[in-house]
Amino acid sequence: MKAIVITSPGGAEVLKIQEVEEPQIGEDEVLVKVEATAVNRADTLQRQGGYPVPQGASPYLGLECSGTILSVGKNVTGWKIGDQVCALLSGGGYAEKVAIPAGQLLPIPHGVSLKDAASFPEVACTVWSTVFMTSKLSSGETFLIHGGSSGIGTFAIQIAKYLGVKVFVTAGNEEKLAVCKVLGADVCINYKTEDFVARVKEETGGKGVDVILDNVGGPYLQKNLDSLNIDGRLFIIGFMGGVSTQVNLVSMLAKRLTVQAAGLRGRSLENKALIVSEVQKNVWPAIAAGKVKPVVYKYLPLADAAEAHSIMESSIHIGKIMLVP
Structure with missing residues (x-):
């Protein structure tokens, strides 16, 4: 089969399409013919050599996909050859075929094309596991999303609004906002021209928001703490701005704040299966109702993965960047 290979750690130009061996499936896995996959920030970090592949995972990039089941391991139940699915992956989506643990499969959401369905698994599992399962964001609360126009952001806005949450976002230009x-989104803040802490305080009567989802990291930590309400929860899912900072902990104690961070890729198969089942139960009905829609910036051929990475790293995109074998 064809797959995108990282020829050496480096810039987008190191991504090349090559003939490689087909994956072999285990007893609890299925083999899927890939219809589409998506580009995620983690892919660019792996390409640069900064994100090691988890033990046992595919060496190829790609953390989500959609496609059609070609074969089924002997322990797999509930899925059969010919089923159309989308899935959360530990790697391997940038290829014509991929082996997937059965617990990470999802049916194609009602009303969504097989191709567009590849835009959902990573963002849905990330947001649902962090913001809802862990930080317990609930109806009537307030929620700040940094990078509101990203794949994560565009999904998080929609699912939060569906669940009755007031949504604040930051982004870097007026088109994205x-x-x-x-x-x-209820409150849209241009972080380049406006102090988001002051705006959050202004919009909440000085209280702050209940939950923040952050992909910036170090430079935003103190500002995020200052932007939280009493019993507020900060969840960090990325470090685009850096990993180090100094912070005054007084507000954490005074406001009983919770700060957490987690990734998705390195979790156990059991934990991923739990998250996937919760996503199917809680998110898929919102998609079927048309309340959460795919936001796709561009589809590119798999062979143009380098261009897709360049777009991702330029941050000009809104929503998801997709690859089609």
């Missing part, structure tokens, strides 16, 4: 507004 306009899209966030259309998707349902």
